[in-house]
Amino acid sequence: MKQLAICFFVQIMAIMLCGQTVRFPLNCAYTSAGVYSIHFTDVFASAANPGALARTNNLAAGIYAERKFMLKELAYYQAIVAVPSKKGGFSLSLHYSGNALFQEMQVGVGYGRKLSEKFDLGARINYCLINAGSYSVAATLNAEIGAIWHINEELHLGLHVYNPIGGKFGKEINEKIPAIYRTGLGYEVSEKVFISAEVVKVENQPANINVALQYKFIDQFFLKTGLATHNGQFFIGAGFRRNKLQVDIVGSWHQQLGYTTSIVFIFGSTGEE
Numbered sequence: 001m002k003q004l005a006i007c008f009f010v011q012i013m014a015i016m017l018c019g020q021t022v023r024f025p026l027n028c029a030y031t032s033a034g035v036y037s038i039h040f041t042d043v044f045a046s047a048a049n050p051g052a053l054a055r056t057n058n059l060a061a062g063i064y065a066e067r068k069f070m071l072k073e074l075a076y077y078q079a080i081v082a083v084p085s086k087k088g089g090f091s092l093s094l095h096y097s098g099n100a101l102f103q104e105m106q107v108g109v110g111y112g113r114k115l116s117e118k119f120d121l122g123a124r125i126n127y128c129l130i131n132a133g134s135y136s137v138a139a140t141l142n143a144e145i146g147a148i149w150h151i152n153e154e155l156h157l158g159l160h161v162y163n164p165i166g167g168k169f170g171k172e173i174n175e176k177i178p179a180i181y182r183t184g185l186g187y188e189v190s191e192k193v194f195i196s197a198e199v200v201k202v203e204n205q206p207a208n209i210n211v212a213l214q215y216k217f218i219d220q221f222f223l224k225t226g227l228a229t230h231n232g233q234f235f236i237g238a239g240f241r242r243n244k245l246q247v248d249i250v251g252s253w254h255q256q257l258g259y260t261t262s263i264v265f266i267f268g269s270t271g272e273e
Contacts, residue, residue: 039191043082
């Protein structure tokens, strides 16, 4: 009962503050770091920046599940499929968060292609829905665009804009979808070490800096760790890959709210085999 009350309070406060709909994962810095690379990327890079779809060479899919602060009522799920084509790549993505009292969902269709050997561009259209049970149900559309500049083999720069034109859910629900601006830089130090940093600015909120470090012990096993400055949340994860299946276990800690755990499944590889 206590957990349900906390969940209800969080959701009500999000509506009152016109917070971001489809609450993206707390450990998003873990999955988004691969955007700013070529050799350390995976299918979730295109979820963070549709420009990453430009280098989709193989069919790949991913599933992400997160339990915020160890509360099942605050569970979050994400799934994505990336499909190659002769002129870039397509994706279908799904975000879901909620419980019996309140649910949010986003379904997106994206496309990305190379404009040159060093510059990739992509875009995605999203259908967003919120369901407050017997109170209201509303839906809307938004768009996002992303670009990645591969300065050289080691250094990569990215820019992503989510919902730049604003908008909200109908006339009866005072829930506005904020604009989100993200830019980051990644450096592939070697075949085993990758570091990245990004600045994320959500409309009407202070800027946040995410930093991440990934180390490959061997081709099949790696560790990734980092920090999100807006709440001082530290995360660490380990991944193991065998053949075309990769499994990551991720954990993060917030000094007031406690632990958040995540698991990631990736099937196939978007890059070169």
